[in-house]
Amino acid sequence: MRALYLYLSIALVLTLCVSVSTARNQEERLLNHLFKERAYNKEQRPVQSQDEVVDVYLALTLSNLISLKEVDETLTTNVWIEHGWYDHRLSWNASEFDDISILRLPPRLVWLPEIVLENNNDAQFQVAYYCNVLVDPSGYVYWLPPAIFRSSCAINVNFFPFDWQNCTLKFSSLTYNAKEIRMHLKVETDPDTAENFPVEWIIIDPAGFTENGEWEIIHKPARKNIHKDVPLDSSKHQDITFYLIIKRKPLYLMFIMVLVTVVVLNCVIVLNLHFRTPSTHVMTDWTKEFFLERLPRLLHMSRPADSEPQWEGALQRRSSSVGYIAKAEEYFTVKSRSELIPNAKSELDMTDQLLAEMKPAVDGANYIVKNMKDKNDYNEEKDNWNRIARTVDRLCLVLVTPVMILGTIVIFFMGVYNHPPPLPFEGDPYDYLESNRRVL
Ligand SMILES: *[C@@H]1O[C@H](CO)[C@@H](O)[C@H](O)[C@H]1NC(C)=O
Numbered sequence: 360m361r362a363l364y365l366y367l368s369i370a371l372v373l374t375l376c377v378s379v380s381t382a383r384n385q386e387e388r389l390l391n392h393l394f395k396e397r398a399y400n401k402e403q404r405p406v407q408s409q410d411e412v413v414d415v416y417l418a419l420t421l422s423n424l425i426s427l428k429e430v431d432e433t434l435t436t437n438v439w440i441e442h443g444w445y446d447h448r449l450s451w452n453a454s455e456f457d458d459i460s461i462l463r464l465p466p467r468l469v470w471l472p473e474i475v476l477e478n479n480n481d482a483q484f485q486v487a488y489y490c491n492v493l494v495d496p497s498g499y500v501y502w503l504p505p506a507i508f509r510s511s512c513a514i515n516v517n518f519f520p521f522d523w524q525n526c527t528l529k530f531s532s533l534t535y536n537a538k539e540i541r542m543h544l545k546v547e548t549d550p551d552t553a554e555n556f557p558v559e560w561i562i563i564d565p566a567g568f569t570e571n572g573e574w575e576i577i578h579k580p581a582r583k584n585i586h587k588d589v590p591l592d593s594s595k596h597q598d599i600t601f602y603l604i605i606k607r608k609p610l611y612l613m614f615i616m617v618l619v620t621v622v623v624l625n626c627v628i629v630l631n632l633h634f635r636t637p638s639t640h641v642m643t644d645w646t647k648e649f650f651l652e653r654l655p656r657l658l659h660m661s662r663p664a665d666s667e668p669q670w671e672g673a674l675q676r677r678s679s680s681v682g683y684i685a686k687a688e689e690y691f692t693v694k695s696r697s698e699l700i701p702n703a704k705s706e707l708d709m710t711d712q713l714l715a716e717m718k719p720a721v722d723g724a725n726y727i728v729k730n731m732k733d734k735n736d737y738n739e740e741k742d743n744w745n746r747i748a749r750t751v752d753r754l755c756l757v758l759v760t761p762v763m764i765l766g767t768i769v770i771f772f773m774g775v776y777n778h779p780p781p782l783p784f785e786g787d788p789y790d791y792l793e794s795n796r797r798v799l
């Protein structure tokens with residue numbers, strides 16, 4: 360029993376090995392058949408006769424709209440660019456090769472149509488990664504390389520931040536002209552109705568698409584452009600162009616603008632209050648009550664009056680008089696005390712001496728008066744300048760405010776009504792939507 364089991368296992372393993380190796384052998388044999396026996400030459404176009412044109416089908420899948428940089432006018436996108444064409448030299452009879460239905464080949468082994476992004480901004484014409492091409496027994500070649508393209512896009516910032524932009528990704532072949540290859544939009548077949556339709560839009564797979572935080576895609580048409588005035592053998596005669604008409608989501612920018620405005624207003628108001636003096640403004644009882652009592656209490660602010668020590672009998676000095684008293688005190692400390700106290704020796708000298716003794720006191724009083732007058736003049740001048748500044752400030756406010764308000768309203772409304780048109784192309788009634796496809 361055990362022997363039989365062992366025998367069966369060995370037989371099973373052997374069958375598996377043989378089938379795997381035959382499969383590999385068949386693929387090897389097919390490669391040998393295509394590239395050696397039939398002498399595939401990748402430099403040659405896949406045509407029977409020289410005047411034949413190769414049809415190349417293109418589609419673009421957008422997986423991420425990375426950014427649109429206004430400064431260098433560059434749109435950065437992460438895309439898959441789908442190529443399809445027939446290369447009859449790569450066809451095989453599947454029943455002759457163990458029903459191999461798909462062959463994966465490195466792109467360097469086969470002929471490629473060399474389609475590049477014409478309006479790139481960084482000399483990066485080609486795809487990012489040369490992934491394998493897939494070939495089926497009919498000779499149909501399917502190639503889906505990924506790419507990160509930096510395309511140039513003319514930016515119009517007239518209505519910033521309510522702007523929309525019209526960016527393009529223009530593909531053409533710089534190696535082959537319109538007599539050698541013919542570019543088409545990819546053609547798909549509806550599985551239900553078996554109708555063929557061109558894919559006249561940029562494909563977005565919701566599962567694999569990362570939406571941009573700043574830009575909303577409004578239209579995404581795809582078009583084949585033929586420039587009849589350009590000769591057939593120029594690479595400029597035909598191109599496949601994918602258009603991205605995108606609108607800025609202004610919410611974030613609006614928030615920033617409002618924030619900046621509020622901060623500036625706050626600074627202006629606080630400065631205005633800070634530089635008020637008794638000679639420029641009268642503080643009403645209501646202001647005193649609300650801003651000095653209620654609001655600080657509500658905001659749990661400590662009042663300096665509470666913490667300042669007060670001692671009994673201290674003179675309630677007005678702060679403005681402190682300076683003068685200090686000056687007077689300074690004067691009397693400079694003059695020695697002995698000079699001020701009369702020492703009466705003789706009655707005769709009394710009057711003279713008294714006068715002599717009085718003189719410094721009078722001088723001192725004059726000195727104080729003169730000082731006070733200077734100080735008052737100075738303060739008055741200062742107050743005048745203050746008032747002039749306030750007048751100029753008010754004048755500017757009166758002049759600038761209407762201009763600012765009017766300008767803001769005009770810009771805002773112009774921006775709000777600056778929507779992209781409902782259709783992607785002017786004068787073309789078709790909307791290039793997947794839900795509204797045009798049967799061939
Ligand atoms: C493919 O190969 C099978 C078996 O060799 C043959 O019968 C059939 O005619 C071939 N088909 C074509 C299209 O050559």
Ligand SMILES: *[C@@H]1O[C@H](CO)[C@@H](O)[C@H](O)[C@H]1NC(C)=O
Pocket residue numbers: 525527602604779780782783784785
């Ligand atoms: C976008 O630009 C293309 C030309 O590059 C133009 O044909 C098309 O009308 C423009 N679309 C809009 C909505 O302006």
